[in-house]
Amino acid sequence: MIIIGLLLTTLLGFFITLLVSSSLRFLERIPLSFVLGLGIQTLLMFYLALLKIPLTLFNITVLVLLVTVFLGILVRKRLRTVMKFNITNALKFKRFDRLELLLLSILTIILFVLLLISVYWPISFDWDAIALYDWRARVFVATGGMDEAIKRGYFFGYPLFTSMAHVWVYLLGGVSPRIVYPLLYACFILLFYAVLRKFQNRQVSILITFLTGVTPSILGHAFLAYTNFPYTLYLVIGTLYLYLWEKFKKSEDLISAGLLIGLSTWVRAYEPFWIAFLLYLWFIAFRRRLFKLPLVCTLIFLIIQQSWRLYANYLEPSYISLTKQVSFSLVSLVNQFNLGEIREVSFFVLRYAIFPLIPVFTLLFLLIVKGWLKKNREHSSFLFFLLFNFLILFMGSYLFTFFWAGWREIPDSLARLSVFFYPLIYFAIGLFIV
């Protein structure tokens, strides 16, 4: 039952990817289908709950099927083209060398172990999931809606992506919704590889994907029912698609980026890294004097982002809306400007977010120096994007001190929040290896 349900989710995503693009390779389309399918389905479930329609297996299945059929009608021509492809050709590879085989085998073993852990262990050692994400899911399943969970308090801290994904697994008869996370991990690995492969040879792409896949903070979250890993996935893969658009100018990449970054805010709403995405997008748009497509992408992003924000802001007056966040930040920045605090925050960020990144930075730095000595500046814009994200991290951490007096007590949150820098830096490493 769970397999059928998750296939339905993937089918929904498959039609979304068809709507966006007809030229994706099989190994890119399938993981993207699951990632987009799960994101959009959870969002649809949220809309269903907003309309006070009970969150039951029947209702959700009918809704997903209706949307899937509707999308199917829209993309029927593309579907015919895609269905013509030969699966044996799609899976045909040049023979792997020993290193590639070794790395792929290790990744496969890791995935197997993650699946084993996820199938066996119910939500039991994931503190935050017990306190919030899985708690909300259980209440939704028990009551069919969101009202009871809202009444019990501590509800609006995070959007409902993880909770709705858990609801789906529970309704499908699953005992542990943990299974979603290793599947997302597998998709992340495949998508990271698929994008990097467009810039690099196979061996380097596999090596860098492997290093990304075995990053401790990513592996550590790949079986935890937290929001950190899904957030990293949507943000990173969205960023990579934005970069693909910058380099290859295909509109489908930008639409995928808009969907993925939008969904990252559906996983974690307060993090400000979408700002880097929008500014970078519009910077390129103005440079190229191309506005229609970036506007569509921004709209897609905003529709997804504002769905939760508007709702939370409407029901919870203390919820920090986007306008409140911006205006309060600006006012605090002017009124409470404090050099000592900036210094303290900088050290805090350096110690807990930047310092653990030094090993990967080292490798990137070496390659940048080597690349620049050879006058290779092809991928410099990605570095600027990376740098901009770091500035947001510093700035965001500083502004956070105005919102939360106890910021010094949660270095772990900052470390977890910075996990997405690892794949981005590894991707840059992959770009710079000559």
Next chain:
Amino acid sequence: MIIQGIKSFNLSFFPMFTLVTFFVLTYTTIITLGGNLTSELKFINTIMVLFTLASGVLASQSLIDNRPKGILAVLYFLVFLWTRIIFLLSIIVSLLLCFDRSKYYIANHLRNWFGTKVLHGEDYIFLFGLFVLLIFGLSILKIGKEEEKTKKYFFIISTVILISGLAVQGLIGFSISAIALIKPIITYPSAGYDWKMRFQIGPFYDYTRFVNENTPPDAVFLEPPMIMPWPLIGNEGYTRYFIFPRELVKEEADEARKKKITHIFIVGRKEGQWPTTKIKSKRLIYMPENPGEEPIVVEKDYDPQDPINDLWGIIEI
């Protein structure tokens, strides 16, 4: 001169950054695993320090290949000595740490014999800085003759060490947590939901089951404050997960909410008894010590002095 400088820069960069990286790897491996000196960590610590030593030797070897003359020879000697002594010390400290856990594990900080912190971020940053300055200075000033082969050799060795170090760090960290979670899967492959929850959560899970079995779904509980020694049962966000749809109320809640209270948790004496005052009760239900036994039901008021309050239970009011 500039080209010469860039060439030596290139030559010295790889070993130098490899060293820096392995210092950081050693540090982060320990820190990310919580600073606890578990047996696995002792192993990682030692392996990582050995890696560091290997890369240190490689780095200083590059200087041997390019032995300087005159005043630079002194500088060279210092770097050579520094790399070896520091790395040797790292290994000795690491091995000493392995001898006695309790002696060196003090409140999340690893300390050496003299009670000062070792393997701490700031110390490493200081050491990196010192090392970077020395090596960088040396490479810019240029020592001896540079060979293409040596350059290539160092590039390959350094990159391989760096990449394998990163991979090893990730895989070891993952293996430790994965082994802990897989062991029970192999030993008890067909274990049920309750067994798994009990395994991860402990006796608290049994207590929540006892609560669910002995109270109606609309029960409203007064719970202890979220301070020690009641970090779990006092945590509303945590406890509500296990006893839903029952509700929880804190002592500081408003009177209207307090009026709804139908039950009160009893925390056993050994775990920090609560409540600590006498309470007029309909009846008291205690959780038996051994699973499978019937709950002990007593129809009297709750008195914290009563010896039965060694057990966990519920006050029905």
